[in-house]
Amino acid sequence: MDKRQRKLVANIVVVVTFTVVMVAGFANIKNIINRSEAIRTMDLLGSEILQYRKNNGSLPGENYVKQFSDRIGAVRLTDLQYRAPWIEFGYDPNTTVLAYTRKNYTGFVKSGGIVLWLNGKVEWINKKRFDQIVEAQQQQIELQWLREHLQKNKDSF
Numbered sequence: 001m002d003k004r005q006r007k008l009v010a011n012i013v014v015v016v017t018f019t020v021v022m023v024a025g026f027a028n029i030k031n032i033i034n035r036s037e038a039i040r041t042m043d044l045l046g047s048e049i050l051q052y053r054k055n056n057g058s059l060p061g062e063n064y065v066k067q068f069s070d071r072i073g074a075v076r077l078t079d080l081q082y083r084a085p086w087i088e089f090g091y092d093p094n095t096t097v098l099a100y101t102r103k104n105y106t107g108f109v110k111s112g113g114i115v116l117w118l119n120g121k122v123e124w125i126n127k128k129r130f131d132q133i134v135e136a137q138q139q140q141i142e143l144q145w146l147r148e149h150l151q152k153n154k155d156s157f
Contacts, residue, residue: 094117
């Protein structure tokens with residue numbers, strides 16, 4: 001190889017390497033932005049639910065929550081699971097999950113879940129801990145309802 005060919009190969013390698021790094025970087029930045037926007041949206045949802053609870057003395061129904069999330073354009077909160085029907089009076093607000101959504105990411109941003117606690121706190125939790133918390137709080141009747149609901153959604157496609 002002469003000098004000109006080596007320079008051409010070196011330039012191609014640099015451009016390909018730079019392109020791969022940029023694509024991977026932007027994919028991870030997109031995941032970081034999506035996660036932070038989903039957390040922010042869940043925080044808005046939590047504020048609305050707590051305000052409703054303060055004004056009416058009870059948690060809002062699922063339709064109210066869905067209408068509010070549609071109104072604010074909560075597109076980052078896909079598959080939001082609202083657990084108010086399964087929460088009984090007297091549950092500890094600091095350890096009871098009111099709503100959650102699972103997020104599956106690849107790359108530097110690891111999969112996990114966004115949790116809205118009954119006290120209004122919103123938190124990102126890694127996948128392992130998230131699964132443990134949700135599994136511990138779901139009762140058999142809630143699991144059966146989720147299975148039927150998810151099956152009905154699959155059948156409608």
